[in-house]
Amino acid sequence: MNQLAVNNVSLLFAVLLVVVAVVISAKEKLGLTRDIIYAVARTVIQLVIVGYILKYVFQLDHAVFTLAMCLFIIFNASRQAHKRNPHTNKQFMHSFVAIFTSTVITLAILIFSGSLAFIPSQVIPITGMIASNSMVAIGLCYKHMHTQFHDQRQQVLEKLALGADMKSAASPILTGSIRTGMQPTIDSAKTVGLVSLPGMMSGLIFAGVDPVHAIKYQIMVMFMLLSATSLGAFIAGYLSYKNYFNARLQLTI
Structure with missing residues (x-):
């Protein structure tokens, strides 16, 4: 069975995808740059916390x-x-x-x-x-x-x-x-x-x-x-x- 490999280096490269959205927002003066950065930060923090919580709940069963x-x-x-x-x-x-x-x-x-x-x-x-x-x-x-x-x-x-x-x-x-x-x-x-x-x-x-x-x-x-x-x-x-x-x-x- 094939496994999807996503490591920390892969995630760092994936940040480039966010940079694309930030560049478009800045270039077109959409006023969304701060919202994008805030949303990305919340996504990372929330998912990391939830990930550890779910790991504990799954093991506890x-x-x-x-x-x-x-x-x-x-x-x-x-x-x-x-x-x-x-x-x-x-x-x-x-x-x-x-x-x-x-x-x-x-x-x-x-x-x-x-x-x-x-x-x-x-x-x-x-x-x-x-x-x-x-x-x-x-x-x-x-x-x-x-x-x-x-x-x-x-x-x-x-x-x-x-x-x-x-x-x-x-x-x-x-x-x-x-x-x-x-x-x-x-x-x-x-x-x-x-x-x-x-x-x-x-x-x-x-x-x-x-x-x-x-x-x-x-x-x-x-x-x-x-x-x-x-x-x-x-x-x-x-x-x-x-x-x-x-x-x-x-x-x-």
Whole structure:
């Protein structure tokens, strides 16, 4: 089996790839040089710390530590999704409930079906994949919802004036927001294998696994992500759209 060799010297040469981005930012005056350097520094520090933590958790192989690590991932994904909500009346629990529910349901199906074993080396990475994709979908849902409530404010007010309830008045915005959150995953599923060889499949191929065998894992991952993003966007959308109305059914934006 072929092994992918990445040593410290290789990583130093890989820094040249970052230099390319910095040069482009400086040359075109994009104002992103500081952000790129900061992002790279955070990437290195965070991954090194997480790498040592995961090594310890994997060796320990204890259910409590595995669940704690999964909950830590879900919490951080929820915090990032919450930050992406432009609405001033946003609530953290909406993001947390959406990501927690979508992650737990998807993980439970994979574990009980036998596709995934409840061991740290499998559960924790898959939890990260599910939570991160759900986070992105929820962030897109929040941004689209805020924009549409702002742009369609008059239409919503007219529906309310004509006797529509909160759900009916916001239904087109809610539907569009959930669709926006799900769309990137759907587009990715349409082009997988034709345009991109995603992370799970590429990682297995790098490790020397038969590409035909790696495809099965990637199919499982795509199904998993479609489930997670749809559940996450759906739950977050239905929980958060009510924040745009007060007790008198008046828009707060």
